[in-house]
Amino acid sequence: MKALLSLLSGKCPKCRSGNVFTHKFYNLLSFDKMNIFCPICNVKFEQETGFLWGAMYFNYALTTGFTIIVSLILYKFFNDPPLEIYAIIIIGTILLLTPLLLRFSRMLMIYLFSPYRKYRGE
Template identity: 40%
Template structure:
């Protein structure tokens, strides 16, 4: 059943878009020194992740959208639930949350960009036995 993962589960687990089994990143997002290290190819199906030179530069747009959404969400929560605190509270809160979520936003912007714009299509494993 591992070869039949759903699209959402594969994205959340940062798996290869072609086989949905191979890891895209070499290290855990909690390894702050190496969270950005990607495999060049899928360890399972050998799909090349960077489909052209500089491909992941476009992931910055997804990262930017995530950052803006995060900024707006934090701003609205602080404004409505904490009765519009002083400016320094906004700055410290937003800065802290962005720094804490940076490894996840970096990784998922790349994962989403590869899934949406990489031109890589899922190839389901053939589980039937051929004789």
């Protein structure tokens, strides 16, 4: 449970207190900027070059799931509006949620695939 809270709040997977990202998600110019090393325990977040490219697949899955859910909500509760309304609402909400989706995808990648445990005991 603590790991999930740390993941959602953007904390380091090892010490769970250092920030992974340097800025808040609502800073539109720098929401994707990350610390290279944890400021508390000095673990390296990007284990190897291109490690975070895997977050792209998480982002794809999250965006697809979000699109399906919003489409079902529009279909069920708004009486199947015209296709343009679907496109405008889905594209608009995805653009608004881009910082959160990107950060959550990267955090999932770091938490699920980062071999940070090898740094334990240093």
